[in-house]
Amino acid sequence: LPTGVILKGIGGFYYVLHNDTVVECKARGIFRKKELTPLPGDNVDFSINQEDGSGNIDKILPRTVELIRPAVANVNQLIATIAVSSPRADLMLLDKLLIMAEKEGIQAIICVNKIDLDDGNSLDEIVSEYKLTGYPIILSSSKTKEGLNELREMLKGKITVLAGQSGVGKSTLINTLMQSYVMETGDVSGKIGRGKHTTRHAELIPLAEGGFLVDTPGFSSFEITGWEPSELQAYYPEFVHQIGACRFNKCSHVHEPDCAVKLAIQEGEISRGRYDRYSELYKIIKENYDSRYR
Ligand SMILES: Nc1nc2c(ncn2[C@@H]2O[C@H](COP(=O)(O)OP(=O)(O)O)[C@@H](O)[C@H]2O)c(=O)[nH]1
Ligand SMILES: [Mg+2]
Ligand SMILES: [Zn+2]
Numbered sequence: 001l002p003t004g005v006i007l008k009g010i011g012g013f014y015y016v017l018h019n020d021t022v023v024e025c026k027a028r029g030i031f032r033k034k035e036l037t038p039l040p041g042d043n044v045d046f047s048i049n050q051e052d053g054s055g056n057i058d059k060i061l062p063r064t065v066e067l068i069r070p071a072v073a074n075v076n077q078l079i080a081t082i083a084v085s086s087p088r089a090d091l092m093l094l095d096k097l098l099i100m101a102e103k104e105g106i107q108a109i110i111c112v113n114k115i116d117l118d119d120g121n122s123l124d125e126i127v128s129e130y131k132l133t134g135y136p137i138i139l140s141s142s143k144t145k146e147g148l149n150e151l152r153e154m155l156k157g158k159i160t161v162l163a164g165q166s167g168v169g170k171s172t173l174i175n176t177l178m179q180s181y182v183m184e185t186g187d188v189s190g191k192i193g194r195g196k197h198t199t200r201h202a203e204l205i206p207l208a209e210g211g212f213l214v215d216t217p218g219f220s221s222f223e224i225t226g227w228e229p230s231e232l233q234a235y236y237p238e239f240v241h242q243i244g245a246c247r248f249n250k251c252s253h254v255h256e257p258d259c260a261v262k263l264a265i266q267e268g269e270i271s272r273g274r275y276d277r278y279s280e281l282y283k284i285i286k287e288n289y290d291s292r293y294r
Contacts, residue, residue, distance in 0.1 A: 001045040008203040025055035041073035070202035070216040077107040081164030083114040096222040102235035156209035
């Protein structure tokens with residue numbers, strides 16, 4: 001059986017990419033037998049009926065990752081995108097995206113986009129606040145083309161979710177990055193009946209280097225129901241060196257004395273803004289937790 005990757009599913013049909021061709025498939029039987037819904041990003045075995053030429057997904061290969069919102073399988077990395085301006089950088093949303101990537105076990109990358117709109121201070125402020133996190137930071141602009149080659153390099157061979165507030169330039173980035181694919185290897189987007197890319201369902205966009213981008217309206221709802229307050233700290237990579245060095249074993253790093261995380265802020269190892277937003281989120285999670293277990 002040939003193997004392919006599901007780009008998208010619409011109305012009971014799945015569009016499976018195999019050797020630069022997209023095959024329209026159904027998934028007869030798979031739902032019923034295993035209660036398994038095929039997802040974009042799934043690697044599948046499929047077959048083509050000799051009589052009517054219809055495609056069918058026969059098997060979904062094991063998933064490494066399964067995201068719920070957006071519903072995508074086998075995601076390797078997440079690019080948390082903000083604009084330097086227009087819309088104004090929402091750092092709380094950025095932190096939430098980074099936290100979700102950590103929680104799902106996906107490599108996160110920060111993309112500060114629209115750097116052509118920098119006023120001379122904003123970009124420096126964002127970078128100095130986030131360089132302590134250790135996440136790779138890409139500075140880009142679809143307008144000036146800065147950072148786009150670096151971005152292409154990072155997307156090679158991976159399934160990457162492009163997340164971020166509406167208006168930060170995600171769709172424009174995708175249109176720019178997929179155009180080179182169209183020029184180099186033929187009109188793949190034409191084959192699956194799509195013109196300029198717009199965001200509706202989660203969909204894998206094939207790139208020249210063999211990777212995929214997922215543009216998504218999702219990943220904007222930050223669901224904290226069911227979280228243990230103590231789990232939040234684990235999603236801050238720059239806190240990791242400090243955890244364990246606090247006076248109290250179960251330090252929340254919010255109100256306890258002799259807290260190594262707070263000390264690290266003074267020593268310039270953790271940024272004040274990241275910490276302040278951590279405290280804010282911690283309190284929300286704690287309140288939610290307490291109201292359920294009181
Ligand atoms: N100045 C500037 N504008 C951009 C850039 N990228 C996108 N835009 C504009 O920002 C607006 C929102 O872009 P879009 O790609 O739809 O954002 P999305 O909502 O994240 O998908 C559009 O008017 C784009 O033309 C950029 O790099 N620089
Ligand atoms: Mg968009
Ligand atoms: Zn502490």
